[in-house]
Structures are given as C-alpha cells and as structure tokens.
Amino acid sequence: xxxxxxxxxxxxxxxxxxxxxxxxxxxxxxxxxxxxxxxxxxxxxxxxxxxxxxxxxxxxxxxxxxxxxxxxxxxxxxxxxxxxxxxxxxxxxxxxxxxxxxxxxxxxxxxxxxxxxxxxxxxxxxxxxxxxxxxxxxxxxxxxxxxxxxxxxxxxxxxxxxxxxxxxxxxxxxxxxxxxxxxxxxxxxxxxxxxxxxxxxxxxxxxxxxxxxxxxxxxxxxx
Amino acid sequence: xxxxxxxxxxxxxxxxxxxxxxxxxxxxxxxxxxxxxxxxxxxxxxxxxxxxxxxxxxxxxxxxxxxxxxxxxxxxxxxxxxxxxxxxxxxxxxxxxxxxxxxxxxxxxxxxxxxxxxxxxxxxxxxxxxxxxxxxxxxxxxxxxxxxxxxxxxxxxxxxxxxxxxxxxxxxxxxxxxxxxxxxxxxxxxxxxxxxxxxxxxxxxxxxxxxxxxxxxxxxxxx
DNA sequence: GGTCGGCGAGACGGAGCGTCTTGTCGGGCT
DNA sequence: AGCCCGACAAGACGCTCCGTCTCGCCGACC
Numbered sequence: 386x387x388x389x390x391x392x393x394x395x396x397x398x399x400x401x402x403x404x405x406x407x408x409x410x411x412x413x414x415x416x417x418x419x420x421x422x423x424x425x426x427x428x429x430x431x432x433x434x435x436x437x438x439x440x441x442x443x444x445x446x447x448x449x450x451x452x453x454x455x456x457x458x459x460x461x462x463x464x465x466x467x468x469x470x471x472x473x474x475x476x477x478x479x480x481x482x483x484x485x486x487x488x489x490x491x492x493x494x495x496x497x498x499x500x501x502x503x504x505x506x507x508x509x510x511x512x513x514x515x516x517x518x519x520x521x522x523x524x525x526x527x528x529x530x531x532x533x534x535x536x537x538x539x540x541x542x543x544x545x546x547x548x549x550x551x552x553x554x555x556x557x558x559x560x561x562x563x564x565x566x567x568x569x570x571x572x573x574x575x576x577x578x579x580x581x582x583x584x585x586x587x588x589x590x591x592x593x594x595x596x597x598x599x600x601x602x603x604x605x606x607x608x
Numbered sequence: 609x610x611x612x613x614x615x616x617x618x619x620x621x622x623x624x625x626x627x628x629x630x631x632x633x634x635x636x637x638x639x640x641x642x643x644x645x646x647x648x649x650x651x652x653x654x655x656x657x658x659x660x661x662x663x664x665x666x667x668x669x670x671x672x673x674x675x676x677x678x679x680x681x682x683x684x685x686x687x688x689x690x691x692x693x694x695x696x697x698x699x700x701x702x703x704x705x706x707x708x709x710x711x712x713x714x715x716x717x718x719x720x721x722x723x724x725x726x727x728x729x730x731x732x733x734x735x736x737x738x739x740x741x742x743x744x745x746x747x748x749x750x751x752x753x754x755x756x757x758x759x760x761x762x763x764x765x766x767x768x769x770x771x772x773x774x775x776x777x778x779x780x781x782x783x784x785x786x787x788x789x790x791x792x793x794x795x796x797x798x799x800x801x802x803x804x805x806x807x808x809x810x811x812x813x814x815x816x817x818x819x820x821x822x823x824x825x826x827x828x829x830x831x
Numbered sequence: 832g833g834t835c836g837g838c839g840a841g842a843c844g845g846a847g848c849g850t851c852t853t854g855t856c857g858g859g860c861t
Numbered sequence: 862a863g864c865c866c867g868a869c870a871a872g873a874c875g876c877t878c879c880g881t882c883t884c885g886c887c888g889a890c891c
Contacts, residue, residue, distance in 0.1 A: 399836085399837075400835090400836065400837075403835090403836060403837055403838095404837075405837070405838070408837090408838075408839095434839090438839080439838085439839070440837095440838065440839040440840055440841080441839095441840090441841085442837090442838080442839085442840090443837080443838065443839075446837080446838095
C-alpha cells in the first residue's frame with residue numbers, strides 16, 4: 386500500500402530541470418509589456434501566452450495566477466535593474482539601493498527620497514508595481530509576498546541608516562528606526578498609491594525636515 | 609438642423625424621477641454583503657443583481673461598473689454611520705468625525721488615531737474600503753473619487769485641528785498642516801493597506817510622539 | 832535510438848460580461 | 862377613469878476569458 390508517493394489529489398509536480406528558460410523570459414517580458422500597455426485588469430493569461438508565443442498550459446504549469454506571474458516578472462526586472470545600477474566596484478553582493486552615509490542624515494535622506502520620486506514616476510516601473518500593490522491590498526498573500534520580497538528589503542536600508550544616525554547622535558536613541566522611517570516614506574507612498582496629493586522634490590524635502598525636527602516648536606518653552 | 613437634441617451616439621439618459629428607491633437600497637446592501645462574503649474579485653454584477661432580486665439592466669442603467677456601485681454603496685454606508693455616530697446635539701451638519709480640541713494636541717491626536725485603528729479593523733468597513741482602495745490604486749478615476757469623497761474630508765479635519773494648534777503655539781507656524789498630518793496618518797494607512805507591519809494603539813501613539821517632537825535630539829546642541 | 836516530459840497549439844465547458852428583448856407594473860397626465 | 866410611458870425583473874444572446882484537457886512535436890538524457 387504505502388509506498389513513497391503521496392496519497393491525496395497531489396499535483397503531478399513538474400520537472401524544473403527540463404524547464405524552458407526561453408519561455409520563462411518571454412512570459413516575463415509579455416506580462417510586463419501587457420500590464421503597461423493595456424493595464425492590469427485587461428491583462429489576461431491568454432493574452433500573455435499569445436504575446437509570449439507560448440501555450441497556456443506552460444503558464445499554468447509554473448504559476449498559479451496572473452498576479453503570481455507578474456510578481457515574479459517584476460522581481461526579475463528589479464534584480465536586473467539593481468544589477469545594472471550597482472557599480473561593479475565591489476564583488477560582494479550590493480544590497481538594494483544602499484543609502485549613503487555622508488554624516489549628514491538630512492541630506493542623505495533627501496537625496497534618497499528624491500531618487501524614489503524619480504523611480505515612482507518612471508513608467509516602466511509604475512504600471513507593474515501599481516498592479517502588484519493593488520492586488521496586494523485585496524489579496525493578503527500577494528501583499529505579504531510583495532512586501533517581503535520587494536518593499537521590506539528597501540525599508541531595511543533606512544533602518545540601517547537610521548541606526549548609524551543614532552550612533553552619530555543625529556537621532557534620539559529611544560526611537561524605533563523601523564517606525565521612524567515611515568514618517569517620511571509612508572506619506573510619499575500614500576500620495577503615489579492613492580493620488581492624495583502631488584509628488585515633488587520640495588514635498589519629500591519637507592517630509593524629511595518635518596520628521597527630523599518635529600512639528601512642535603523646538604524652543605525651551607515647548608512641552 | 610440644430611434642434612435641442614444631441615447628435616452623436618448619446619445614451620438615452622434615464623429618468624431619475626422614476627427611479628426605484630427600493631432597488632437602489634437593495635443593490636447597495638447586496639454589493640456590501642457580497643464584497644464582505646466572497647471578496648472583491650469574486651463579486652460580480654450578476655451576483656449583485658441576483659442577491660438584490662433585481663435585473664442586471666437596472667444596475668447597468670444607473671452605474672458604469674462594479675467599482676462605481678461599490679463606491680456609492682460605501683459612501684451611503686459612511687453617511688449613515690456618520691449620522692448614527694453624531695450626537696444630535698446641534699441641528700447643523702456635523703462634519704465627518706470632528707477632531708476634539710482639548711488644548712492638548714498630543715492627546716487629541718492619539719485619541720483620534722486610536723479610533724481610526726478601531727475602524728480599520730472593523731470587518732464591516734474593512735472589506736469594502738480595501739476593495740475600493742485597491743481599485744483606486746490601478747484606476748485613477750476611481751482613486752480620485754474615493755479620495756475626494758471619502759478620504760480628503762477626513763484629512764481636512766486634521767488640517768483644521770493642526771491650524772488651531774498653530775494658533776495655540778503647539779505647532780510651528782512655518783509648517784504646512786496638509787503635509788504635517790501625513791506624518792502620522794500615512795504610516796498607519798500604509799501598514800493597513802500593504803500589510804507592512806502590525807497595527808496597534810502603541811504604534812499610533814508612537815507615531816504622534818515622533819511626529820510632534822521629531823527624530824533628532826531636542827537638546828540645544830542639535831542642528 | 833528509445834523514452835520521457837515539457838513544449839506550442841488549441842478544443843472544451845463554464846462564468847461573467849454588457850446588450851437586448853419581453854412582459855409587468857405603477858405614477859402622472861388628460 | 863382610462864391611458865401612456867418608462868423603469869422594472871427576468872433571462873436569452875454572443876463574446877471573452879477562465880482553467881483543464883488532449884494532441885503531436887522536439888530535445889535531453891539513458
């Protein structure tokens with residue numbers, strides 16, 4: 386009776402060693418193109434398959450949904466972009482978008498947030514990341530994967546920079562860096578996600594200033 | 609040639625004076641129920657019609673998409689809830705969730721943010737507002753309507769309270785209140801929308817403290 | 832040179848789309 | 862009082878896309 390095989394309705398796990406690299410890349414490219422051209426809701430698995438010159442079954446064999454395809458495609462795109470961006474100065478792995486430490490926290494943060502503004506307005510990134518963010522809002526599993534694989538690694542760079550700032554005396558030591566970073570990152574994210582306001586360098590500069598020095602007057606009379 | 613009628617393929621505008629109030633309310637209820645029970649993607653116009661005991665055409669006659677139906681249904685729900693919440697002390701229109709002014713800005717903000725935490729975790733509100741937020745991320749028209757009709761009016765309450773605080777000397781006068789409010793509202797919104805972290809009273813309390821007093825040390829040596 | 836499994840292609844039944852048709856019903860006008 | 866008009870419930874229609882399936886085909890490994 387009991388051999389080594391599983392009992393219940395198990396999927397006939399595909400053999401990944403025989404997987405076609407060419408098809409995979411064509412599917413990534415088709416998914417990213419379509420989501421940019423026709424928008425996420427009108428992007429269909431049939432459409433991706435047709436555009437990639439691939440059978441539908443090839444997509445269903447390796448992915449579970451169009452969100453899953455797009456997530457992997459976007460992760461792949463991000464990895465490529467990061468690789469291209471990273472100067473090949475050090476052989477060791479370049480962490481995603483390392484934040485500079487010139488000793489001037491305010492300037493460093495303003496610089497990085499300005500770079501984020503540029504990225505948010507780059508059409509090649511905007512369509513797929515908007516689509517994934519939208520899916521993640523309503524589908525917790527996709528949301529957590531999106532955050533875990535793409536967003537949180539970037540946020541950890543801020544944690545790192547803020548910890549350094551605490552050692553330099555530029556940030557109070559009783560502050561939780563993981564929360565502190567949200568004071569300037571989340572407002573930008575919300576304006577971009579929900580169209581709650583315009584996005585500009587002046588705006589992100591102000592966010593950094595407000596967050597660092599607080600809304601309350603700093604005179605000795607305060608508090 | 610030119611009579612009073614329009615020329616090109618115009619929709620035969622329906623007569624709103626003959627509109628069935630009963631059907632409208634049934635459709636709102638069905639939409640809100642379905643989105644809570646089966647989720648936004650599986651909520652269909654056919655399903656709403658069936659659940660409401662209504663013909664599909666009645667929905668297509670008055671709304672353009674399921675997002676449109678849900679948006680109106682949710683606005684209606686919010687209006688009813690606001691009406692029920694507002695104590696009938698004054699006859700005049702109660703603005704949505706007026707923020708108290710006890711003279712202690714920190715305490716007032718913490719209180720209101722705690723109330724927002726409660727609301728975000730209320731299942732009856734969570735499903736529809738998540739669905740609309742998700743749709744709005746990917747559909748700018750829906751996004752702007754969602755923000756204009758639901759989000760921004762609430763944010764303006766913070767603007768009002770912060771302006772009062774500026775007059776009281778509790779907030780620096782060179783600060784833009786519309787941006788300042790985002791320091792504590794947006795982080796909470798992002799954690800809720802994207803599952804980037806847990807939501808609690810302790811968390812929102814910290815947001816208020818960080819925003820008011822800043823991340824940088826407040827000693828005379830700073831800056 | 833034979834076997835195995837992923838591959839492109841596309842047929843299949845089922846859902847839901849948005850439109851259109853039919854007959855019913857109720858309010859407003861004459 | 863009787864009539865007319867348009868919104869209404871119901872559901873048929875052709876369409877697209879879903880997810881599964883069945884074909885041959887072809888390349889890798891034995």
